[in-house]
Amino acid sequence: xxxxxxxxGQGCIPLPSQTNTLTxxxxxxxxxxxxxxxxxxxxxxxxxxxxxxxxxxxxxxxAVTTVESARRYxxxxxxxxxxxxxxxxxxxxxxxxxxxxxxxxxxxASGFVCGVKYYPAGATTHSDAGVTSLARCHSVLARMxxxxxxxxxxxxxxxxxxxxxxxxxxxxENELARLVKRYPKLRIVLEHVTTAAGVxxxxxxxxxxxxxITPQHLLLxxxxxxxxxxxxxxxxLPLLKRERDREALVAAATGGDTRFFLGTDSAxxxxxxxxxxxxxxxxxxxxxxxxxxxxxxxxxxxxxxLEGFASHHGADFYGLPxxxxxxxxxxxxxxxxxxxxxxxxxxxxxxxGEKLSWKQAPADGGA
Ligand code: NCD
Ligand code: ZN
Numbered sequence: 001x002x003x004x005x006x007x008x009g010q011g012c013i014p015l016p017s018q019t020n021t022l023t024x025x026x027x028x029x030x031x032x033x034x035x036x037x038x039x040x041x042x043x044x045x046x047x048x049x050x051x052x053x054x055x056x057x058x059x060x061x062x063a064v065t066t067v068e069s070a071r072r073y074x075x076x077x078x079x080x081x082x083x084x085x086x087x088x089x090x091x092x093x094x095x096x097x098x099x100x101x102x103x104x105x106x107x108x109a110s111g112f113v114c115g116v117k118y119y120p121a122g123a124t125t126h127s128d129a130g131v132t133s134l135a136r137c138h139s140v141l142a143r144m145x146x147x148x149x150x151x152x153x154x155x156x157x158x159x160x161x162x163x164x165x166x167x168x169x170x171x172x173e174n175e176l177a178r179l180v181k182r183y184p185k186l187r188i189v190l191e192h193v194t195t196a197a198g199v200x201x202x203x204x205x206x207x208x209x210x211x212x213i214t215p216q217h218l219l220l221x222x223x224x225x226x227x228x229x230x231x232x233x234x235x236x237l238p239l240l241k242r243e244r245d246r247e248a249l250v251a252a253a254t255g256g257d258t259r260f261f262l263g264t265d266s267a268x269x270x271x272x273x274x275x276x277x278x279x280x281x282x283x284x285x286x287x288x289x290x291x292x293x294x295x296x297x298x299x300x301x302x303x304x305x306l307e308g309f310a311s312h313h314g315a316d317f318y319g320l321p322x323x324x325x326x327x328x329x330x331x332x333x334x335x336x337x338x339x340x341x342x343x344x345x346x347x348x349x350x351x352x353g354e355k356l357s358w359k360q361a362p363a364d365g366g367a
Contacts (some may be wrong), residue, residue, distance in 0.1 A: 011286045020331040022303060022358070026323040027290055029054040029309035031152075031191050031263030033282065034077060034089070036060050040342030041080045042156040045270050048087035050360060052323035055152070055263070058094035059126040065094045067106040072115055086325070088346065090114040090318075093151055096129055097136045101143035108147045111354040113289040114318055115150035115189070116140070120171075122159045124237040125267065125281055128153070130266055134175055138147045150318065152189045155198065156238055165266040168238055168272060169197045180205060189317070191254075192265045194238040196248035202259055203252075210265025210317050213253050213309075215292035216283050219299075221246045232274045233348050234255065253293075253309050253316075254302035260312035270345035288336060292350065294329055294358035328361040 032054040039093035057063030070091040077089045092115040119130035156167035193211035222240040252260045266284030297306045336351040
């Protein structure tokens with residue numbers, strides 16, 4: 001990482017006020033929803049401008065459950081990229097009750113599938129094809145462990161009696177604790193960890209268990225969704241949590257622990273799907289992802305740790321080379337647009353109409 005005006009070796013101190021640029025290895029997004037068709041065409045350029053790679057979530061309709069469908073989806077993503085973009089989509093397969101171990105073999109051999117994603121049935125957007133019980137997936141999980149294919153978890157319990165704010169903690173207690181014991185070598189990412197309990201759990205494991213953290217869970221607590229009225233654009237799953245959870249996430253992200261890394265969970269929905277009597281879960285953050293993380297790290301006085309979290313830890317966990325290129329952020333206030341076009345609809349981005357204090361340098365696009 002190059003921190004303008006910060007002498008080498010003083011990486012952890014807050015940047016002095018004259019610092020106005022920050023150059024880091026090009027980051028990766030280890031959890032991203034790109035959708036398909038006209039929605040994909042509308043959003044993929046935002047991720048490609050900032051990130052070298054992204055793990056593209058498979059919760060399409062129908063879900064991406066096989067290597068063959070992942071290959072076709074990957075081709076559509078590559079076809080939707082702006083000319084010259086050096087962006088690599090990493091695919092993941094949607095685990096179902098019927099996934100066969102042989103699919104794991106195909107995934108391993110494919111060279112472009114980096115994991116298998118577990119959605120508990122009914123947990124979130126397009127999760128109805130998800131797993132009804134992890135016990136049904138034993139042979140697949142055992143094969144993943146054998147072949148070292150990463151399991152990416154939407155770690156929320158779905159039982160009818162579980163309070164929505166307790167879903168992560170209950171999942172950890174009732175399922176994840178057992179899972180890590182049963183498959184002692186299986187590598188696991190607890191996706192979009194949102195609670196102090198989740199952070200503690202990851203810290204207590206060895207380094208085969210990691211977690212991604214979103215910008216919204218670093219920047220906001222659950223009060224934000226109700227500030228001055230109900231704010232549907234801040235509704236995502238897992239939900240924003242308490243302030244003490246947010247603080248635990250900030251400490252995890254900025255603490256230099258290699259088990260925590262960037263995953264935006266950017267999840268675009270058309271505006272009328274959000275501004276509705278029964279709105280969709282998902283926050284679109286790809287338009288300003290690295291800037292949002294920079295803001296959170298700056299607030300924590302830890303900008304010098306941004307590069308590890310955004311550009312190193314995830315690649316190292318997945319056993320992939322770190323990106324060679326760089327991105328530069330300018331310390332420059334800008335206003336996030338209120339809307340972006342989204343095919344025939346429009347899209348309200350995270351921080352719409354608000355100011356951010358870092359901006360990616362324009363010259364970085366497409367490198
Ligand atoms: C995601 C989506 O819309 O696909 N929504 C969300 O709130 N994060 C699904 C998910 O990752 O849970
Ligand atoms: Zn997601």
